[in-house]
Amino acid sequence: MTQQHAVRVGFRKSAALAMAALLALYVVLAGDRAVRFIATGEPLGIAVGVALIVMFLVGAWALVREVVFGMQLERAVAELEAEGGMPVPLPRTPSGGADKGDAERAFPVAKADVEANEESWQSWLRLSMAYDAARDRRRARHAARTALGLRRARRTGRQEAS
Secondary structure (H helix, E strand, O other): OOHHHHHHHHHHHHHOOOOOOOHHHHHHHHHHHHHHHHOOHHHHHHHHHHHHHHHHHHHHHHHHHHHHHHHHHHHHHHHHHOOOOOOOOOOOOOOOOOOOOHHHHHHHHHHHHHHOOOOOHHHHHHHHHHHOOOOOHHHHHHHHHHHHHHHHHHHHHHHOOO
């Protein structure tokens, strides 16, 4: 990992933590406001308070889900790197992102790897990285979630066999 890449990863992690902290603050403040609305005893206030509690619960669930996803993904990438299974780094643009043309040319290799090894979490994680490099974030997240599910199933299966 180059120093520039490490700095970029560190910045992204810091930005994600800052956003998570802001969302947590918002969720807590919305929860406080909900309790205050319900405490008014007015039907409209109670309705607004209940709606805010629902939003509070959804926000808390989303926050926890995304933080857990990020931590699991970070561990999976570290494991893939330790195994020597990381894809070849793509040339970077001046802004630091992967060159879109190179990313699109590398994508069929990652897709073929998944087609040949559908149960390999490592293949799915590399496909996720290819999607991300090609700037297809929706498919990148889907492939990453598939990789994490396969990785979790492999670990659970290994523990049950012991």
